[in-house]
Amino acid sequence: MATPSESSDSPSNQMPESRDASILIDxxxxxxxxxxxxxxxxxxTGFVGFSNLPIQWHRKxxxxxxxxxxxxxxxxxxxxxxxxxxxFNMPLYPPRSEKRPSAEIPKTVAIQSISADLEERGxxxxxxxxxxxxxxxxxxxxxxxxxxxENIEQRFDAFLEAENKANRANIVDNRIHAVIYFIAPxxxxxxxxxxxxxxxxxxKVNLIPVIAKSDILTDEEIVAFKARIRAxxxxxxxxxxxxxxxxxxxxxxxxxxTAIVSKIPFAIVGATSEVxxxxxxxxxxxxxxxxxxxxxxxxxxxxxxxxxxxxxNYMEELKEYTNEVLYENYRSAKLMAMGVSQDQSVFxxxxxxxxxEEERALHQAKLLKMEAEMRMVFQQKVAExxxxxxxxxxxxxxxxxxxxxxxxxxxxxxxxxxxxxxxxRIYMSTEEKSxxxxxxxxx
Ligand code: GDP
Numbered sequence: 235m236a237t238p239s240e241s242s243d244s245p246s247n248q249m250p251e252s253r254d255a256s257i258l259i260d261x262x263x264x265x266x267x268x269x270x271x272x273x274x275x276x277x278x279t280g281f282v283g284f285s286n287l288p289i290q291w292h293r294k295x296x297x298x299x300x301x302x303x304x305x306x307x308x309x310x311x312x313x314x315x316x317x318x319x320x321x322f323n324m325p326l327y328p329p330r331s332e333k334r335p336s337a338e339i340p341k342t343v344a345i346q347s348i349s350a351d352l353e354e355r356g357x358x359x360x361x362x363x364x365x366x367x368x369x370x371x372x373x374x375x376x377x378x379x380x381x382x383x384e385n386i387e388q389r390f391d392a393f394l395e396a397e398n399k400a401n402r403a404n405i406v407d408n409r410i411h412a413v414i415y416f417i418a419p420x421x422x423x424x425x426x427x428x429x430x431x432x433x434x435x436x437x438k439v440n441l442i443p444v445i446a447k448s449d450i451l452t453d454e455e456i457v458a459f460k461a462r463i464r465a466x467x468x469x470x471x472x473x474x475x476x477x478x479x480x481x482x483x484x485x486x487x488x489x490x491x492t493a494i495v496s497k498i499p500f501a502i503v504g505a506t507s508e509v510x511x512x513x514x515x516x517x518x519x520x521x522x523x524x525x526x527x528x529x530x531x532x533x534x535x536x537x538x539x540x541x542x543x544x545x546x547n548y549m550e551e552l553k554e555y556t557n558e559v560l561y562e563n564y565r566s567a568k569l570m571a572m573g574v575s576q577d578q579s580v581f582x583x584x585x586x587x588x589x590x591e592e593e594r595a596l597h598q599a600k601l602l603k604m605e606a607e608m609r610m611v612f613q614q615k616v617a618e619x620x621x622x623x624x625x626x627x628x629x630x631x632x633x634x635x636x637x638x639x640x641x642x643x644x645x646x647x648x649x650x651x652x653x654x655x656x657x658x659r660i661y662m663s664t665e666e667k668s669x670x671x672x673x674x675x676x677x
Pocket of ligand 1: 309310311312313314315316317446447448449450502503504505520
């Protein structure tokens, strides 16, 4: 019986051109991809249903909701909490209590995490913001990176542990999916502390550098500052998150990606309150005697581009890169350090033809080996048998010789006796004769 895909080959079964072109897949042929695997392309003759997969995925995602963990690193006062509240359009941080002048200053960088459940048009998001109060605030900021890196690694470790448990159904992903690194708007270049921290972080997290409070710099100063920062990052080989490019991306999407990347490091302005512009518009921004700096205006700052990268366009990619590259690298380095090595052959791509050929050769070799072993055993058994036969032949000869000798001896004895008897008989007959004549030879 022909399978449905085979029957679709016959011209009589092919769909007319006018039918839904989106469900026709190329022509029927066998392609060979890079790995040598054969890909058979078939024409679908009717609706199958897998084009609904994105809808299924969408439904499941809406049901499960999303989570996103972002860390903000930068000196205090650079506007970290303001930016987070601006990004997610709500006051995330609790109101800060005024510090008294005598209040004791903490001696190390603290790690604080705040979570909130957000909902936008039915889509649920559990947002966790991890703040690093105290970072860069000390006279000696050596090792300021340590608690931050430790926190990121602890989150990887917790995930690794959860993955290794028998029940992995409800693993909570607390790994950091992005770090927004706040650069002080000095207008000079990166500070040694910035370089040190970013060097320690870039292989463990998706790093997104931003120029904080960019409203205090002029447009020209921002352009020059960005160029110097980019040169510094290049020089120190610090990797930043790169927006992925897909074949299906339209020209517009590609253009948007290029526009986003060209703005890194994003010059941002944060503001949670609304102000009225001179032309009467109510906007999120910062009001100055000379005018209003609008947060959501591309001509005023790069806030919208940052939001596109972090939330609107690439949140899932940030999570995916964290899981598939950053965590994977950490995980394998950790397991290797523990002495657990990976059998690479398990992961190599398998070509069924090559695999079959390998198995056939293996089977052949096994047969030859078995044949050789059987021949050896046979020869050994024959040699043993021959040896045993030879031995019993020798024994037979020896017994035969023994018997012959004993018979010869018996014959000789008998002949001797016979001779003796015969000689005795002669003597007796002579004596009898003499007795009959009346005399005896005996004395
Ligand atoms: P954090 O300590 O880094 O979390 O900084 P905050 O968000 O608490 O902000 C410290 C101060 O800077 C506050 O008075 C904010 O209003 C102000 N601020 C925040 N963002 C900006 C900005 O983009 N531009 C300017 N000029 N001030 C800002």
